[in-house]
């Protein structure tokens with residue numbers, strides 16, 4: 307087993323998943339504005355440090371994705387954030403893309419930038435303790451989109467990124483996110499996701515990326531959030547698994563879903579249903595941002611001195627999602643009494 311394959315498996319196996327805490331400063335400011343907390347580097351650290359030092363980390367979180375600001379911060383007691391995460395046993399990850407920018411040639415779509423100087427930045431992040439990375443591409447569904455141009459240019463960038471990351475001895479998370487926005491049905495999401503995944507793996511192979519040393523972070527197959535036709539969790543699970551089986555090469559060790567705007571319970575329940583019918587060798591787990599943090603963040607907005615319960619709420623969500631990776635979650639187990 308190669309070192310990269312081992313690292314990937316450590317992050318996604320044994321009932322563990324990923325805490326995506328890599329919101330850019332802009333996104334984190336939006337989240338903090340919504341709970342009326344000033345978005346200062348200190349406040350961003352207080353909330354994140356609370357999550358990273360909670361009980362839930364040790365048993366349920368295999369990896370944490372950080373933003374550049376956070377990987378360089380230290381706690382009041384003098385530990386660096388990478389030290390704090392290492393103590394929990396989780397692997398340190400870092401978001402390395404520079405964001406999704408308007409795609410010249412198809413200005414209603416986005417292409418993710420950040421390849422310039424990436425080799426040098428990766429060396430720096432490795433020294434800071436990072437052993438895996440993230441790059442996110444986004445695709446909008448409309449009647450005309452995503453265009454072939456958006457699908458091809460994002461796949462090319464993802465593959466160049468992944469090859470550079472493996473060269474630097476880290477595991478790349480490949481994240482092609484087909485967004486939930488729109489009134490399309492679940493079949494449309496399936497069709498677009500299949501095309502996007504196919505192109506990504508074509509490019510990853512062309513760039514000689516060792517798929518055993520990667521993790522895929524995809525969207526689940528869902529109807530658009532403006533769609534009139536609701537889908538049941540059983541249908542979502544079936545279509546998601548089918549799409550992955552048909553379009554992701556078997557060498558990929560782990561698939562960690564993004565939550566993408568689902569509620570906390572939806573994200574947990576859908577992951578549980580997917581694992582109930584998982585007949586593949588993929589470890590199927592979570593790499594959630596909002597679906598792990600939302601309740602904890604809301605509580606913190608109202609009770610800023612009570613970090614203990616912020617940690618309890620987060621640990622509970624981590625545990626529930628861990629149960630879902632083992633297909634052992636139930637609605638009853640999810641009831642918690644902190645308001």
Ligand code: 13P
Nearest residue numbers: 326564565566594595596
């Ligand atoms: P959400 O789970 O909130 O979609 O965030 C995951 C993520 O890291 C998106 O890049």
